[in-house]
Amino acid sequence: MLNLKYPVPEGFLNEETRRDYTISETMKKAWAVQMDLFQELMRVCKEHNLRVFADSGTLIGAVREKGFIPWDDDIDVAMLREDYDKLLELSAEFKEPYYLQTISTHPYYINRYAQLHMKGTTAIRTDGKPQRHQQNIFIDIFVIDTLPSNPRALKRHYVKVRKANQKLKLVRKLTHCLPKSLYLWCRNHTKILSDKYWYEQFEKVVKSVKMDDRKAYGAFLCQNMTLPIKYLGCYKETLMLPFEHLMIPCPSGYDELLRLEYGDYMKPVQAPTMHGTMLYDAEKPYEEYLKRR
Numbered sequence: 001m002l003n004l005k006y007p008v009p010e011g012f013l014n015e016e017t018r019r020d021y022t023i024s025e026t027m028k029k030a031w032a033v034q035m036d037l038f039q040e041l042m043r044v045c046k047e048h049n050l051r052v053f054a055d056s057g058t059l060i061g062a063v064r065e066k067g068f069i070p071w072d073d074d075i076d077v078a079m080l081r082e083d084y085d086k087l088l089e090l091s092a093e094f095k096e097p098y099y100l101q102t103i104s105t106h107p108y109y110i111n112r113y114a115q116l117h118m119k120g121t122t123a124i125r126t127d128g129k130p131q132r133h134q135q136n137i138f139i140d141i142f143v144i145d146t147l148p149s150n151p152r153a154l155k156r157h158y159v160k161v162r163k164a165n166q167k168l169k170l171v172r173k174l175t176h177c178l179p180k181s182l183y184l185w186c187r188n189h190t191k192i193l194s195d196k197y198w199y200e201q202f203e204k205v206v207k208s209v210k211m212d213d214r215k216a217y218g219a220f221l222c223q224n225m226t227l228p229i230k231y232l233g234c235y236k237e238t239l240m241l242p243f244e245h246l247m248i249p250c251p252s253g254y255d256e257l258l259r260l261e262y263g264d265y266m267k268p269v270q271a272p273t274m275h276g277t278m279l280y281d282a283e284k285p286y287e288e289y290l291k292r293r
Helices: 025-048 056-065 081-089 151-175 181-188 195-206 254-262 284-291
Strands: 016-018 020-021 076-081 098-101 115-119 123-126 137-147 216-218 238-243 246-252 280-282
Touching: 016 076, 020 151, 025 115, 025 137, 025 216, 025 280, 056 076, 056 238, 056 254, 076 081, 081 115, 081 137, 081 216, 081 254, 115 280, 115 284, 123 238, 123 254, 151 181, 181 195
Parallel strands: 076 137
Antiparallel strands: 016 020, 098 115, 115 137, 123 280, 137 216, 238 246
16 A cells, blocks of 8 residues: 655646556556645745755656646755755654655665655665665655856866766775675775765765856766756746646756757657666665565
8 A cells, every 4th residue: 555645636646648558557546646746845845945856857747747747756956055965954854654764864775866666666776786775765865066167177177077087986886785784884984995985975066066156057966077057047946837736846948958968858768777777666765566576
């Protein structure tokens, strides 16, 4: 049985076809959990005056589909750095079954962005190595970091960020294949082999641009270092757009943002998700599936 704090409309969980693509009941239940997570995130953000915006496929979905892109399997949001850091400090605000997963709240989490999870559910990647962190259904929370406005300074900044990222990736490659006890010892008792230490060094670099230089932004803590610059003006105002049965906050400059990143985003193009092939179960904890492996 679904454990939702925020109910969905009657009939939402039924299998459905949109744009000639069939969304199964299993996926509909995963969507319902993700929208529940989103509403809990919005509750905390509103209480603490933090701004959050629909991002990536979720933003396209709000603008073009008024809901999920039929073949999408998650919700993505983005926050400006000041708000993002404040949210991380509020991880205790999320009570069970909610769980804010970050490199600080879980010893095996390695992504450079946060995820809000719902315990008691399953979202396991089936096309890669087994993961050690929580594998519940989640939503991604990306951070938008400041970039220098001067082109030469921007180029130098990119070099620093790439170097910091390369060191972090190397340490993760060397240590994440180790037995858990040895990995945790390296993480907590060394610097050179601690991915947490190198993540903190990476964060220092991406946060190093001064306030006076704030004319443009870039989503460094996402997976891709070459994403188009996200201009500050696009985030000056919040526009509420329909998304399934919800109204979600979107950047008022969404058209400029989406055209920079996707081109003609109003033309539907079915593509695989960044998460790969996933096993979803909104009613069973992932630990039960791991026991079978």
